[in-house]
Amino acid sequence: PYPRYAALRDSAPVHYDPELDLWFLSRYEDAAVAVRDAGRFSSDLGRWSNITDNPFAPDQRPSRPLAAVLRRLPSPRILLSIDPPDHTMLRRKVSRAFTPRAIASWEPRIREVTDGLVADMAARGADRPSVDLVHEFASPLPTVVIAELMGIPADRRDDFKRWSDGLIDGLLTSGGGLRSARSALAISWFFTKTVRERRKNPGDDLISMLVAGDPEEALTASEIVAFCVLLLVAGNETTTNLISNAVNALFTHPEAADGLRADPGSAPAIVAETLRHDGPAQGLIRMTTTDVVFDGVTIPARSRVLALIASANRDPRRWPDPDDFRPDRDHSGHLAFGTGIHHCLGHALTRLEASIALETLYRRFPGIAPAAPPTRIDSPVLRGFRTLPVRLA
Numbered sequence: 001p002y003p004r005y006a007a008l009r010d011s012a013p014v015h016y017d018p019e020l021d022l023w024f025l026s027r028y029e030d031a032a033v034a035v036r037d038a039g040r041f042s043s044d045l046g047r048w049s050n051i052t053d054n055p056f057a058p059d060q061r062p063s064r065p066l067a068a069v070l071r072r073l074p075s076p077r078i079l080l081s082i083d084p085p086d087h088t089m090l091r092r093k094v095s096r097a098f099t100p101r102a103i104a105s106w107e108p109r110i111r112e113v114t115d116g117l118v119a120d121m122a123a124r125g126a127d128r129p130s131v132d133l134v135h136e137f138a139s140p141l142p143t144v145v146i147a148e149l150m151g152i153p154a155d156r157r158d159d160f161k162r163w164s165d166g167l168i169d170g171l172l173t174s175g176g177g178l179r180s181a182r183s184a185l186a187i188s189w190f191f192t193k194t195v196r197e198r199r200k201n202p203g204d205d206l207i208s209m210l211v212a213g214d215p216e217e218a219l220t221a222s223e224i225v226a227f228c229v230l231l232l233v234a235g236n237e238t239t240t241n242l243i244s245n246a247v248n249a250l251f252t253h254p255e256a257a258d259g260l261r262a263d264p265g266s267a268p269a270i271v272a273e274t275l276r277h278d279g280p281a282q283g284l285i286r287m288t289t290t291d292v293v294f295d296g297v298t299i300p301a302r303s304r305v306l307a308l309i310a311s312a313n314r315d316p317r318r319w320p321d322p323d324d325f326r327p328d329r330d331h332s333g334h335l336a337f338g339t340g341i342h343h344c345l346g347h348a349l350t351r352l353e354a355s356i357a358l359e360t361l362y363r364r365f366p367g368i369a370p371a372a373p374p375t376r377i378d379s380p381v382l383r384g385f386r387t388l389p390v391r392l393a
């Protein structure tokens, strides 16, 4: 997509596509405004649009009993898609689970999970001619980590992984609405039970942190359940893609891979540059609440806008030699995690996870190399790999 972004930035930085009924902002400066200015660019798409998307493909309508259950579920307020003042309050309440101290305290468990996955890969045969790194490493890692942090018991991990994958698969594939809805239902029930248990018997896990707190700041059970589901949706696939994109960058930039072998401490910089250069989230969608003028072009109120953050991160007006992969550059200000009030709540966790992943992988398999051409996932807004065949060595 990067040549297309460059063409947009140069010749149509504020571009309207009538077929998609969508405005594209491709320059850093403009995309940053749309992401940051929550007053003029709402994240609450439903409130500002007249569009009522039906998530189910015609041959995939839910059976009547399931549809009835889905209708009766309280429709929870999802942090990602609400505006202030509701967002301000909810964000404050859930942030207590993601303090720098909490994240630092999780590091030993993240290392343990990562070591375990690498050991499993080796046990299956380090000399196999081809191993799919997405399937055996990048995909399970974030799910197992978040299950571990949420204190999900070991005997429920397989169910948890299946539901979580189903949820995300369904969101990514057209016609997957039904599988997604079933998984959402199963996992919501599971989280509802877990919240009840943790209220009685709190532990040191993430769900217990959400349950705790003084009564005025308390979250309702359905807020906690919705937030836990959001963590899976917002955190798993994106982290998988970040790890895969970073390994792919190391394959195509051998000097960076040599740097990592010589100094495992360079992993965080490689992760940061991957986020800027080839980030998992390509664009963020907003609705204008009022007419907005960019460069003499007026975007009318109630328009859908796609802020192309991946294009912004390669805008030569902001970054010197933006197409070069240079871990040692100054990455501050990249938009891979958004910016402003919705700035990714999991950014520190995912950077830590991806850094540990690269470090561990290259320490255990220093000669890791591509075994066959990878295949990309098919999504306009998420960038990553469906398969990444490697030789371990």
Ligand code: HEM
Pocket (backbone or CB within 6 Å): 035, 043, 079, 080, 081, 091, 146, 230, 231, 234, 235, 236, 238, 239, 242, 279, 280, 281, 284, 285, 335, 336, 337, 338, 339, 341, 342, 343, 344, 345, 346, 347, 349, 350
């Ligand atoms: C929000 C990207 C990993 C939880 C966001 C946003 C972006 C983003 C761009 C802002 C969305 C917007 O402004 O509309 C990413 C990327 C990740 C990642 C690229 C991995 C490479 C995670 C993880 C978690 C997480 C691991 C949690 C475990 C969240 C939450 C929000 C969010 C809860 C909503 C924050 C709010 O609306 O206030 N993420 N994310 N993310 N992310 Fe992440």
